[in-house]
Amino acid sequence: MKVHTSYMGLKLNSPIVVSACTLSEQTENIVKMEDNGAGAVVMFSLFEEQIRKEEAMFKGVMSETSYAFAEALDYFPDLDDFNVGTDDYLENIRKAKERVDIPIIGSLNGITNEGWIDYSRMMEQAGADGIEVNIFFIPGDISMSSSEVEHRYLNIIESIKRTVKIPVAVKLNPYFSAMGNMSLRMKSAGADALVLFNRFYQPDFDINELVIKTDLNYSESSEIRLPLLWIALLYGKVDLSLAATTGVQSAVEVIKYILAGADVVMTASSLYKNGIPYLKTMNKELQDWMFMMGFDTIESFKGSMSQRHISDPTAYERANYIRILERVK
Secondary structure, X not given: OEOOEEEOOEEEOOOEEEOOOHHHHOHHHHHHHHHOOOOEEEOOOEEHHHHOOOHHHXXXXXXXXXXXXXXXXXXXXXXXXXXXXXXXXXXXXXXXHXXXXXXXXXXXXXXXXXXXXXXXXXXXXXXXXXXXEEEOOOOOOOOOOHHHHHXXXXXXXXXXXXXXXXXXXXXXXXXXXXXHHHHHHHHHHOOOEEEEOOOOOOOEEEOOOOEEEOOOOOOOHHHHHHHHHHHHHHOOOOOOEEEEOOOOOOHHHHHHHHHHOOXXXXXXXXXXXXXXXXXXXXXXXXXXXXXXXXXXXXXOOOOOOOOOOOOOHHHHOHHHHHHHHHHOO
C-alpha cells in the first residue's frame, strides 16, 4: 500500500509525523524516527521567552495573559530551565538535515511577533523545510476583544511570511468563535497549513498545599473528537493543508483523521509511551487496514468521511445532536 502524502507542498513518505516534543532534541532520535517510518519531524519548540530575554519585555508578555496571581508565573519554566538555547536550536536543525532525508519543520512558540522574524529567517537558513507557528496565547485580559485576539494571530502570520520562503503552518487553539472564517483569513494572511488543535496547558490545584500544580498529562484517544469535527468541516472548503494532532495513540486515530480530511497526523504521546519504534507499528497497521479495505493510496480515502463527501452532511450539525438526544431517552 502506498502511504505517500503531501503536506503544505512537502512530499512525505508517510502521513504520520512526529509533533513538536523533547524527543527531537537529540539528532539520533530523529534518525531513529526516519528509520521507523516518520513522514516528517516537527522540531521541539523554540520559545519566545528564549528569544526575548529582556526581563521587562518578558514581564510585559506575562501581564497580558491569564495570570491573575503570583503563583501563576509557574505556568512557564524559568528561562534558564530550557534544555537548549537559540544557537543550539539552529545547530540541531543543521545536524538533522545532514543526517536525514525527511522534512524537518522548525517550531516557534510564543504570543507576539517580537523576535520571531529574525529566528524564522535563521531557521530557514539552517535548512528547515517549513515552520510551525504555535501561538500559545490565552487571552486572560478581559478588556481584549475577539478581533484583537484574531489580529494578533494574523499579524504574526503576515510578519513571518514576509520573511521566509518556506511554508508556514499555524498551530491553532479550538476557541475561535468562527473557526471556518478564521481559517480563511489565515489563508489570506499567508498560512500554508493549519494544525488542529493545540492543547493549552490547563492548571490544577493542590488543595492541601494551596499551590498550582504544573503537571502535564499525555493526550488520550478520546480527545480526537473536536479536531476530528473541524477537519471534517474544513476539508475541501479551505485551500490549506490540514494536520491533525491530539489524541493519536494508534493507527486507529491516524485512519480516522485521514478519513476526515487530514493530510498528515501528528503524534508525540504515543512515542513517549511506546518508544520511537512504535512509528513502524502504526505505519504497518495503517497499511494493513488499507489492504483490508481495498485502498491503494492515502488519497483514495482521504476526506471520504468529511462533511463534503458523506451522504448526510447534517451528521456534523445540530440535526445529528438532536437525533443523539432522542436515542438516549
